[in-house]
Amino acid sequence: MTKLYHIQIYKHFKSPPGTELFSILEQLLPIKFIFGEQDGIEVDGAIVIDGSADKEASGVPSISLSPPTDPANKSQQIETEVKFADDPDVPFPFRGRKVNTKLPQVEAVLAARPDETILASSNRGPIWVMSKVSGVKHFRSALPLPHISTEENFNDVFNGECFLEMLVLLQIVREITANTAYQNAPLRAGFIIDDPNLHWPRYGFVDYREIIAHAQKENYHVSFATIPLDTWFTHAATADLFRTNSRWLSLLIHGNNHAKEELARNYSEAMRKGLLQQAIQRIKRLERKANIRVCRVMVPPHGACSDAMLAELSKCEFESACISTRSLRAHNQDKSWTKTLGFFPAEIIQDCPVLPRWGLTGNVKNSLLLAAYLGQPMILRGHHQDLKDGGTVFDEYARFINGLGNVFWSNMTDLSRFNYLWRMEETTCFVKPLGRSIAFELPNEATEIVIESPGLIDNYTWQAASVDGFKCKIMSGEHLLLLKEMGSKILIERETAPPSPCVKVNLKPTGAPLILRRLLTEARDRLLAF
Structure with a gap:
């Protein structure tokens, strides 16, 4: 099971606008938010809301954000050009790019210290910076937490029109969870x-x-x-x-x-x-x-x-x-x-x-x-x-x-069939299929494979087959030693129960109005080109 990472929110952040956001992120990622001080819990990362770095957060990856804005002002976001630095700590594929995106009307920008690297800037100045202390990364952002109301979802704050507030938050989570993070399938x-x-x-x-x-x-x-x-x-x-x-x-x-x-x-x-x-x-x-x-x-x-x-x-x-x-x-x-x-x-x-x-x-x-x-x-x-x-x-x-x-x-x-996530632990390759059938290329260093179920059900049986026809079965969570006969490219398919006898349903033939409508639509489409 993937490690659950604890992220502390400083200081005693209780603003209702954050509740929905934190709940959604906990469903999407192996994280748990801790509000304020809680004894007996080892903290893996920190989010500082008030803009002042806490001493307690110095030993773990952290990000300092601007205080939350009034949700009523969300509609007042303005189109802004953002320039990302050509720096390894800027995530792919934003590194070195200029994008136009909507940002909240935040007047403040960051005064970057000598020990900080500027990761992103608007025309007003730096809005995302990073420093390292004893090898631990600490980010600062001029942006507030993204606001998600009870009627909204993740896509409302991470889409082509607006995304930067969530991006800086996702990046600190990626930094915190790097040891067990999944990698994506090829582009x-x-x-x-x-x-x-x-x-x-x-x-x-x-x-x-x-x-x-x-x-x-x-x-x-x-x-x-x-x-x-x-x-x-x-x-x-x-x-x-x-x-x-x-x-x-x-x-x-x-x-x-x-x-x-x-x-x-x-x-x-x-x-x-x-x-x-x-x-x-x-x-x-x-x-x-x-x-x-x-x-x-x-x-x-x-x-x-x-x-x-x-x-x-x-x-x-x-x-x-x-x-x-x-x-x-x-x-x-x-x-x-x-x-x-x-x-x-x-x-x-x-x-x-x-x-x-x-x-x-x-x-x-x-x-x-x-x-x-x-x-x-x-x-x-x-x-x-x-x-x-x-x-x-x-x-x-x-x-x-x-x-x-x-x-x-x-x-x-x-x-x-290219929708999956994967990660390596030493020479063990963990694969999480996001479908019933995926095509996967094994990393060179992999000596065994574990297939992780994407949902709550973890007792699936899978079949791994090579391009040469070699096949073997594997249960979810089971370690399968990789044999030379399997090669590097395998098709992983989830076994399902044999289909029940097909019951033919007497569906009425398509009615004349629908047929006529489709014929007229096609005729219109074809005539438009002349």
Whole structure:
């Protein structure tokens, strides 16, 4: 079990605005906040609220923050340019960058001492500095604690528009927990366009040949979320484009009929099963006609999906879902799990992995930087209208993403299987899959592996398989000695109970109004390009 780290809050911080924040962080990280002095508890780090360093905090990593601001002033944040230093203590991928982000209207800046390194500055002066005393890092920030109300969640204070208050807090936690911290999966990315089908080589402003040329030049991958209702016809030459250019293009599943909130309605269990069975049957028809494989990843129309439908997805051949954090929360507002959305590389909701994605509006580059920082796949989503300039918008973001390092671009099945966390303890590799199936490359120094369950259930059985076909079983928490036969690349899959006999649900055929609506929508999309 991962060590629980105690972080002391000086001095006797009891302000109600911090309660929700601390509760959320304790759910996300192996930390426990201690308020004021408590005998018998060994403190691993400290947060100083009043701006004056306590002697008790000198021996452990600490951060000194400005006093909390009035929550009523949160809406008065102003757009500010922040310059990060090119220094090892500035976290990747912010090191050496300039970003525009919203900050509270804090008048004070820091007067950096000779022994302090400036980590970030605004146009007014330093706002984040660090010093070392006997090898222990101490940070100071001109920013207050981020405020999270009872109606808000983690994503409300850590997103493309505002994130710096939370970033400095997460960094001190990373420093405190460094000895047992998890590492992220490799950088990975993909683009998604909603709605196109294989009826013709073009769909509105989407020209598949042109996209292939752009993707080859700039090195990226585009997934098209196709509507199962559209599989009544497949154009052979278009299917051939996808089959012969699978490195650059792929398909995934966009609802079933593309009806309004069709995955978020209050269906019966039988109706949910029927809807997904129909979607899968239609997709299999497409696969037979086109001789291609469609990723079993669901992209709900308009991002509308209930957690009951997510539970059904996990039982119906789907690898994962891909939904923006805000859409996921908007359609599940009464669920307690929405409080922590936006932190992990993938959310596990009702046993279904959910990958995040972002639109092409707002501060997109900040969103990509935050995704890289958190180890999330960098997935941008648009519609055919976003490619009216021929695809240069994807070219620009691909260059930005590729500039972060060695980025893995692929279809959504592969991206789903790269969602995990891992850490080393001497020569033992601990892996925490964020899904039922992951592809993992073992570190060279690893001699044994332990698979940690991501949730509360810790008695899962897993199968580890090498690319050469070597297989072995391992229980959660069990130490497995690594054999040479396994190689360095393994597929880790969670064993599940054999599926119960499929009960065919008599779902009514798609009604004429929905068919007509889809035909008219497609005709409109295609005519827009002329």
